[in-house]
Amino acid sequence: MSEAASRAIAMLEPLLGDRLVTSQAVREHHSRDTSRLAPAMPDAVAFPRDEAEVQAIVRACAEHGVPVVPFGAGSSMEGHTIPIKGGISVDTREMNHIIAIVPEDSIAVVQPGVTRKQLNVELRETGLMFSVDPGADASLGGMASTRGSGTTAVRYGTMRENVMALRVVTPDGVAIHTGSRAKKSSTGYDLTHLFVGAEGTLGIITELTLRLHPQPEAVSSAVCSFASVRGAVEAVIETVQYGIPVARVEFLDEVAIENVNSHSGLTLPVAPTLFFEFHGTPAWVAEQSRIVEEITAGHGGSGFQWSTDADERGKLWQARHDLYWATKARRPGCELHTGDICVPISKLAENIVAAREDIDASPLIGQIIGHVGDGNYHTAYLIDPHEPAELAEAERLSERIVERALACGGTVSGEHGIGTAKLKYLRREHGEAVDVMKRIKAALDPKGIMNPGKMGQEG
């Protein structure tokens, strides 16, 4: 441990007591995320309970020039929370209080360690829900920091649209608030959106005001197979253009369908497939389903089945959520090398088809799934972690999907973020705007202590 870190830790021990931990096991837990990226150990892990403790931690680290790395549920897939320069990992799991739920305003105010499932359990009786669903039971602070989204973003938006206001401890230890409880505002620079997606490099979020949505009165789901990827994507484009506010629309390619069939006991035809979900009044849900059935039929869709049965729907979406594990089960001991491309929807079919052709021509096994209403698709290649050639091949495939996405006006990450894994693509996507980002980082964090070695400093 560096002398600076020792001093910062010594300064914080009287305040945090046994909530400042240097044991090997706890530090190891904070050295990795869910990705295949190399771990790196923090010097200590702090478990603050409130904003004042976060301020004390940041001030001590600022004084001694020690890195501060925010940590939520650890479900990052790109290395965001890995303390690559050491320092103190600030785990928000004890900041897990729901501060207020205001049904009349459709908002909830929470500490950053509250998870999305925890919030939704609490909301059950209110008729409201928190919509953003990345699959994992992530912390809301972490979801905000990575601008997370998931299956429902097509209807309800991502964290970008669902965070109304924040409290943040900036790198000098000052606590500020951004935004307000008003639904809109034209006052001041939009600092809320600056901190959403900043991946903990500009400060630590200590409180979030979140937008809630009405629990739908009725929900229907549908499955439909297609003769081609293009047919499936064109059906989605027409659905969106028609103005159908589809709540979820997920694409699974043939390989992904094989994986859910074998892992979750489904018997879906092995073909490009869409899972739909519709929210609304009973009459409106039925009308949406009927219109979409017609649209899919016009694009080679077959076997369109819709249902308002909750059990049937539950089984379908559970299978979709379990796909990560279903895929890993296909090759024991493997790791997933994942991609997270988002393109204009008009370019989605050609991007997915080309990615599929690349995989088919490669020795690697890979699948493609997508939140296709947003133009967001994920690749997952199964690689043996002990075979450098397989990693190199996965990187080669990744390079090609990135190149195609940028060439057609897309982005290298729809929802997973930059972390360390995608840093190499940041300037290719944003060009000289990266220098503006660096100037903002330097202005807010002149000592470079907040999650160092990542966005704002590198790239």
Next chain:
Amino acid sequence: MSEAASRAIAMLEPLLGDRLVTSQAVREHHSRDTSRLAPAMPDAVAFPRDEAEVQAIVRACAEHGVPVVPFGAGSSMEGHTIPIKGGISVDTREMNHIIAIVPEDSIAVVQPGVTRKQLNVELRETGLMFSVDPGADASLGGMASTRGSGTTAVRYGTMRENVMALRVVTPDGVAIHTGSRAKKSSTGYDLTHLFVGAEGTLGIITELTLRLHPQPEAVSSAVCSFASVRGAVEAVIETVQYGIPVARVEFLDEVAIENVNSHSGLTLPVAPTLFFEFHGTPAWVAEQSRIVEEITAGHGGSGFQWSTDADERGKLWQARHDLYWATKARRPGCELHTGDICVPISKLAENIVAAREDIDASPLIGQIIGHVGDGNYHTAYLIDPHEPAELAEAERLSERIVERALACGGTVSGEHGIGTAKLKYLRREHGEAVDVMKRIKAALDPKGIMNPGKMGQEG
């Protein structure tokens, strides 16, 4: 004219020719906006045609330390475009090209001088529309810079939600792009949202990528009178909580109803009133109208009438849009002193009732209207510009609505912005976050040339 301004102008004359104007008339036109605020003359007005010309202007001004003040349609209500430190007013009216419309992706790419009506005329045949409607036929660059919104924001969002990407010339003359054509992204700091609402203090927007929405298949509108303000607001809250995606819902108080009746020949009952608009399929629009009729009846609403007749709807909304002139007509020679408060909707009734009581107890005539689905209400006091006592009284009333808004978690401007008129409230709303804004401004505009004397420097 300062020596610095003369030098910058001399440097730009060969490039811009007769599109660099120093005539009294043109400078006067750029010295004011639609507000009652004191005018201030620019040293010259430039009419660039493309981004490269904007870069040249900014570079010349940066070299000589001359202020650069972006100017769109001049429809600001808070003094944003008034060149209070002189310099060059950069009028974007010749940057009025629609660069691309991509129906499959529901996006349009435009130069900043394109107005919202111009864009919607161009979109007519595509089945798509640009939704943000502030009333005035504002330029899209100006609407982005002030984070504008209006009547449809409750359904389709404000400029915050409808600007996907920008090109911007930063204060050092570098042109950057922010965002992408992808519907969502988790890469990099969210610079798009930093420039949206920055009021031209961080750079000049040279291109916007905008989100479009499907033109609704059917539209219905409705009018309903209420016994009380509270009843009207509670009906709106219940409508939103029910999940009805109301497209517009406007509140007019008794005074505003008197004004539209006398100016636009309507015969509405003089009572707190809601104007509704619903978008969707014919069946869904009918269902929404029926549900909202029931909801309003439960809150003392009476005379609920809905219709899908376009002429009837046109007359109603024209009357609403003409209200500004209707109100001015009430007292010839007067000016309007306007407020633009936005509060959590749960607090809206008590805020409006208190504001109404203040006006009733004041010698001034005033009305209250609102985009109530968003909790946004506008006050307008009729004042004689030659009577300082009336201005002082209007300021006293404003102070009280601001105080109440901030006390309940609201904002001092829902959509008009800060400009110069609301600068005095910026720190009261944002506290120490204003210092973060100032650090960002200093980092991006170290010479302080972009729209100086406003947000980022003052407040």
